Amino acid sequence: MDTEAVEKVVRMPSVKRLPGYLCILRRFQMQGRELVSTTHLAEEIGLAPIVVRKDLEITGITGKPKVGYPVPELIEGIENFLGWNNATDAFLAGVGCLGSALMGYQGIRNNGLNIVAGFDNDPAKIGSTVHGRSILPLKKLPDLVRRMHVRIGILTVPADAAEEVAQMMISAGIKGIWNFTTVDLKTGPDIVVQKEDLSSGLAALSVKLKRAKEKKEEETES
Amino acid sequence: MDTEAVEKVVRMPSVKRLPGYLCILRRFQMQGRELVSTTHLAEEIGLAPIVVRKDLEITGITGKPKVGYPVPELIEGIENFLGWNNATDAFLAGVGCLGSALMGYQGIRNNGLNIVAGFDNDPAKIGSTVHGRSILPLKKLPDLVRRMHVRIGILTVPADAAEEVAQMMISAGIKGIWNFTTVDLKTGPDIVVQKEDLSSGLAALSVKLKRAKEKKEEETES
DNA sequence: TTTTTATCGATATATTTTTATCTATTATAC
DNA sequence: GTATAATAGATAAAAATATATCGATAAAAA
Known part of the structure; x- marks a missing residue:
């Protein structure tokens, strides 16, 4: 129907991670960094580089091999995607x-x-x-x-x-x-x-803590 | 290794939904309801009955066909699973x-x-x-x-x-x-x-709103 | 210039989560 | 009693999500 029916799927988990990237990127920008790779972003946010790359894909911003993404462009891309550029x-x-x-x-x-x-x-x-x-x-x-x-x-x-x-x-x-x-x-x-x-966040914390405790007790037994 | 290695997988999405059920169940208990079916719970929480049944599975509480689950037992089961029975x-x-x-x-x-x-x-x-x-x-x-x-x-x-x-x-x-x-x-x-x-919640809201708006505009066009 | 290295982007695979289907069970109505 | 309808529980399929692989590309080093 459209001239260019890209029909890109927007995955919610990716959307929910975008503000995290945005926060880090804004800090980088204040520090005067011009470029950032998914490897560095991943390290900062505690995720795998592959996850970061997949997430950034939905903004439409592209990076360059060996260099990474331009920080200001990426910030704008995320803000734009989320509609956060005008309050x-x-x-x-x-x-x-x-x-x-x-x-x-x-x-x-x-x-x-x-x-x-x-x-x-x-x-x-x-x-x-x-x-x-x-x-x-x-x-x-x-x-x-x-x-x-x-x-x-x-x-x-x-x-x-x-x-x-x-x-x-x-x-x-x-x-x-x-x-x-x-x-x-x-x-x-x-x-x-x-x-x-x-x-629900508290529930997740409770269960993760309980599992960690059980795991530790198992290790102590053996 | 264990005598009864059930090795049940705990799905986080299910865990996160448990507090929602708990809230509804507590209200039911105050109203004096003894039994509840997944159909009714699903209606209250706005999910499919099948989801509710899958979620309640992890608590180990079982229900009876044609009747449902006993409310007090289910509450205790969820609280117990989350470790919320003693603060x-x-x-x-x-x-x-x-x-x-x-x-x-x-x-x-x-x-x-x-x-x-x-x-x-x-x-x-x-x-x-x-x-x-x-x-x-x-x-x-x-x-x-x-x-x-x-x-x-x-x-x-x-x-x-x-x-x-x-x-x-x-x-x-x-x-x-x-x-x-x-x-x-x-x-x-x-x-x-x-x-x-x-x-991240705000990001999800923003994107969902944007999509709803785009969808509406498309409908208006045609 | 050639080689090496880091990284993107696309494709493929694996895992997780959701949804559907089917069977067995049990209260209720007949 | 027997039939019927509602519902749990098990199993299977589908969808969504996460992870891995690989070739291409660009910068830096040899």
Whole structure:
């Protein structure tokens, strides 16, 4: 159908590793490095060179044999691929511990996302500012989403409010939800939900620790 | 070698989904439900029943046809598999925005991890308490790790201090590090590191949103 | 200039993870 | 009792992901 139907498959694991490369590359750039090979990148990030090369492939940036990739070009390529070159506005709902932390988290601001305001139901919070951004009443969210054409919502409300607030976001026009609650949101197919689950990371840590311990005990036995 | 070498493979994706089931199952238990089928669990969590069945397999708990799994047994089975039945002590280093949030985050406390103290270098923070836990000077961490036999460290320090503090933890006897920094820690093979990377989640969200948008535009064209 | 070495890029293989199929089991309805 | 439907559990196929191999290329060294 297209003149050039490349139909490149985008593997999620690769996408998720891109910010890691980006972070290292930005440091290299500050150090004045012009070129970087996958070998060096792999060493920095603790992965195999082959993984790095495969990952960078999706950005479309090409390197030169014996030399590597040009650092600035690679940074731009990754930012471009992720759409992080011009920051996207986002609203955050639920200014609790985690919500406040996210509003002040530098890592988000550096990565193409601009939290323009926080929303909450707590009268004590409404009207105040958190890390320079004002906290507004939750009921004002839909109207502001429409007026400012905000497409991304960050959900840090308590579990029992998650579904309701998510629906509020969606019906106002939010297209992507970064979900920090434990709730599995029921949304239509055109809404993108990224669930950020701390407990799954903890589960992975627990199991890996348990296995490491068992392995050590086996070794001691023999 | 063993009398019963079952040699069951533990798939990480399955492990990471277990906390999700656990959360739902606890709610079911509060509602007084005695039994649950994978069909119902799958519906709740938004996955295919077959996935759920495969995942629950690793806990060793068995269900009955036409009936399902006994809820309390399944909860215990998952908690047992993850080692979440008796809480593990942990230290947190770096009481900034994110560190404070984690110290107050209920999800951690409910899931087998007990943050007993926070550590920081900032004199303004030292001596205070955050969510009921005291903040101690970072240099006291190694001694306390040894005396209290703490095995898990949570790393929420700034990027440039990450490697140093991690080494401090490891040489004191910490075996598992929950790493919230952007740094890829260089550790030995017997140290387990779980990197919790918000930016990779954001990358996934960005790409999924971009693809959804492109798809919609294609549909509009035709 | 020729050789050597590092590295990319493409292709191929292996592994892991997901999804599907089939059979056996058990409660419920008839 | 017997038939039926729902569901676990085992096995198999497919898809996704990770890893390895190899030739080509460009810079540096001989």
